[in-house]
Amino acid sequence: MWKCFLVTAALLVQFTTVSFAQTREEKVKQDRAHVESTGYWIYNDLEQGFQAAKESNKPLLVVLRCIPCEECVKLDEQLMEQDQNLKPLMDQFVRVRLISTNGLDLSLFQYDYDQSFAVFMLNPDRTIYGRFGTRSHRTMWSEDVSIAGLRKAIEGALELHKSYETTKDSLAGKQGTKPLVASPEKFPLLAGKYKSRINEKQNIVKSCIHCHQIGDAQRDYYLRDQKPLPDQILFSYPHPKILGLILDPQEKARVQEVTADSIAAQAGFKPGDQIISMQGQPLLSIADVQWVLQHAKETDQLAARVNRGGQELDLTMVLPKGWRRKDDLSWRVSSWPLRRMVLGGAVLEEATREERKQIGLTMASPDMTLRIKHLGQYGAHAAAKKAGFQKGDLILSYNGRKDLKRETDLLAYGVNEFKPGESVPVTVLRDGKQLSMHLPRQE
Secondary structure (H helix, E strand, C coil), X not given: CHHHHHHHHHHHHHHHCCCCCCCHHHHHHHHHHHHHHHCCXXXXXXXXXXXXXXXXXXXXXXXXXXXXXXXXXXXXXXXHHHCCCCHHHHCCCEEEEECCCCCCCCXXXXXXXXXXXXXXXXXXXXXXXXXXXXXXXXCCCCCCCCXXXXXXXXXXXXXXXXXXXXXXXXXXXXXXXXXXXXXXXHCCCCECCEXXXXXXXXXXXXXXXXXXXXXXXXXXXHHCCCCCCCHHHHCCCCCHHHHCEEECCCCCCEEEEECCCCHHHHHCCCCCCEEEEECXXXXXXXXXXXXXXXXXXXXXXXXXXXXXXXXXXXXXXXXXXXXXXXXXXXXXXXXXXHHHHHHCCEEEEECCHHHHHHCCCXXXXXXXXXXXXXXXXXXXXXXXXXCCCCCCCEEEEECCECCCCCHHHHHHHHHHHCCCCCEEEEEEEECCEEEEEEEECCC
């Protein structure tokens, strides 16, 4: 089925594109022309959406979608409109299409900012019914989201809207805590460079604050004062699979698989379980599960209610210390500035079984063996190259640590352990010889 979505997306791009060599600016202008010509969406005006929702007593459907991101076309609003089962559901909402985060209320719109497609379903009074949009790979979406899953989430939001007076209390936990700043352009990293609205007449793309820039600005907020990055910022919105909980992308929050001996298995989850709520919050999607995990403590116990074969059961997931750090940073856009800071622009991947065997290591060995897959060539991203590192080098230790088995582990350690300007000793294996080298920790 997902292949059909890809084909449909390709056809939509082909028929709606004026030129195959469109600039990003042209894409944004064309998108606006399409949205305004159909009249189906309120374009980039959230307050108009809330006003219309209050007047009609309809729920609000807000789609945040970064135009230049080609991957997002897989779940673009044009695809949503063409789905015969989804559109009648969307007709029951006031629909708002946001293409930038300039001026975005960060007390309300809190989500995984490494996403470039996110959906919020809200009551006119700004109570959040649920979120939709999850990603755990740079280009692949099919393991996390689908049009069918979005349809189920929207159906769930409509049900919550109908019973709002009796469900309102259970939705309180879906509201965010006070943000670091009120809106993106007020972060120190972005202040003075961006305004509260994009420039719709010229330089549209350059004046736009993209979702991932909020994440960059959050990290900068701590790092510029030489404060360590909290795990909640560094490992934001953990994916349920790190707990052994594999959810069905075609459903709201139905368990598809449970990894043996995992946290989810120990809690008693079974394939086929429909997770009704976590921490008392009704779940509309995997993104709602991630919201609960995002606000879990370093060690915690999370209450879940599941429907198993028509019977409701209560389960408890016990989160041990370090649980969040099992997540993967490498797919995230935010990993690129971290690579600049910690790796001098290098990109790492785990060595193959054969490579580890050649140096006497098994796959079960805790010793790190990270191959340099790519070296940056320009500016601060060329620091590793200038320091003498080469593509294909195997990193065996970083500051004497040999247990940083993933690029993610090394990035998380390096960004908090060292300050800009420090030099970090690194051992690499090249052509069978071990070399002692140094990597700079950069701004």
